[in-house]
Amino acid sequence: MQSADGNLITLTRRVVEPMGYELVNVEFFQHGAGGATLRVYIDHERGITLDDCAAVSHQLSGVLDVEDPLPGHYDLEVSSPGLDRPLVFPEHFARFAGSRVRIRLAEKLDGRRRLEGLLQGCESGIVRLDAEGRLWEIPLTSVESARLVPEF
Known part of the structure; x- marks a missing residue:
């Protein structure tokens, strides 16, 4: 896909x-x-x-x-996008700041390809994610897929 x-x-x-x-x-x-x-x-x-x-x-x-x-x-x-809605465009990452997301990267970043954490937003093509006790700054071009994590 x-x-x-x-x-x-x-x-x-x-x-x-x-x-x-x-x-x-x-x-x-x-x-x-x-x-x-x-x-x-x-x-x-x-x-x-x-x-x-x-x-x-x-x-x-x-x-x-x-x-x-x-x-x-x-x-x-x-x-419909479903509860685990994909985040594709920069405005999606900005709109859902504060939400829990799961991100898969095209290539490893600091030894990781998969991250899950609290989305802090996206500015100038950089996605900010609070995960594993640190703030990750991920180029949007490196994001292979990103989805909201449903919370019940």
Whole structure:
């Protein structure tokens, strides 16, 4: 699974945001013999319903048919981000400062690839995380994935 390229994200954002939803993430992955999936995560302050997903799917599929940004056949899935919401864009890291997060790094930093701690925010492309008794400063470009840790 991989995040989609910038052009596909921009195209998707142009559809999702005017409908009143937040674009959380866009993923595109290939599987099997020529099959692929385009997965779009949306959110709203009141939460996401099945009707929300259907409405975005309908609008987005029309734009994707016209723009044709992806070669071949693929399935479009529109979903809520779930309780363990992914953090993808810099504004996500800023918005969820104070939340518990789990981060996986592309390469080791001080001998670690996985960190879990309290998110302190993100400024100038640097994610700050309070974990293991210290403040980590992680370049956003080094973050392979980041997710909220649900607290019950």
